[in-house]
Amino acid sequence: xxxxxxxxxxxxxxxxxxxxxxxxxxxxxxxxxxxxxxxxxxxxxxxxxxxxxxxxxxxxxxxxxxxxxxxxxxxxxxxxxxxxxxxxxxxxxxxxxxxxxxxxxxxxxxxxxxxxxxxxxxxxxxxxxxxxxxxxxxxxxxxxxxxxxxxxxxxxxxxxxxxxxxxxxxxxxxxxxxxxxxxxxxxxxxxxxxxxxxxxxxxxxxxxxxxxxxxxxxxxxx
DNA sequence: GCGACAG
DNA sequence: ATCTTGTCGC
Numbered sequence: 001x002x003x004x005x006x007x008x009x010x011x012x013x014x015x016x017x018x019x020x021x022x023x024x025x026x027x028x029x030x031x032x033x034x035x036x037x038x039x040x041x042x043x044x045x046x047x048x049x050x051x052x053x054x055x056x057x058x059x060x061x062x063x064x065x066x067x068x069x070x071x072x073x074x075x076x077x078x079x080x081x082x083x084x085x086x087x088x089x090x091x092x093x094x095x096x097x098x099x100x101x102x103x104x105x106x107x108x109x110x111x112x113x114x115x116x117x118x119x120x121x122x123x124x125x126x127x128x129x130x131x132x133x134x135x136x137x138x139x140x141x142x143x144x145x146x147x148x149x150x151x152x153x154x155x156x157x158x159x160x161x162x163x164x165x166x167x168x169x170x171x172x173x174x175x176x177x178x179x180x181x182x183x184x185x186x187x188x189x190x191x192x193x194x195x196x197x198x199x200x201x202x203x204x205x206x207x208x209x210x211x212x213x214x215x216x217x218x219x220x221x222x
Numbered sequence: 223g224c225g226a227c228a229g
Numbered sequence: 230a231t232c233t234t235g236t237c238g239c
Binding site for chain 1: 228
């Protein structure tokens with residue numbers, strides 16, 4: 001896929017934070033995703049093993065969820081895990097994977113946050129700037145913000161609030177299971193991102209594209 | 223200063 | 230995220 005190269009990745013933690021402050025104003029998080037025109041949805045995930053990172057992108061039809069393309073990319077893990085700076089750890093290998101992708105998905109679902117981030121630029125938002133296509137952040141645990149208890153039934157949601165600002169939702173994708181934390185990445189908004197993730201989770205807690213990407217990323221070559 | 227902290 | 234077997238439940 002064609003990528004809009006934005007910057008180099010070899011930055012120190014403090015330089016990375018400064019870059020996020022510069023890029024945050026470019027993130028568009030109030031634009032509805034055109035759910036009626038989606039035909040392809042991609043799931044993005046990265047697995048780390050022995051200093052090596054492997055990225056997987058699985059493109060699936062929507063709403064049938066039939067896999068149409070899977071790409072993998074490997075690289076040495078370049079950056080330590082620092083809460084708030086995940087994109088600088090997974091960005092390099094993801095960039096390589098995106099370049100291998102031939103299909104052009106209508107939207108990308110990421111394993112991690114979108115604007116539900118201290119500086120409102122989690123990995124889904126950050127990579128969205130490179131992709132220039134709609135992206136959604138789907139976290140399994142919270143990075144920042146608070147939410148009120150929500151009902152046990154699948155589909156229940158509660159606003160995620162941080163510093164008086166609504167940054168996403170806690171969404172129950174499976175009855176009685178822990179909620180997922182959904183937020184717009186880039187070129188998306190909270191209501192449509194929430195609806196899309198719910199529609200992409202017909203059977204499991206993880207959205208189908210991310211679930212498959214997670215499985216593929218965890219498969220390292222001997 | 224203290225606590226919290228995606229993957 | 231990763232280290233790791235069996236096991237309780239639908």
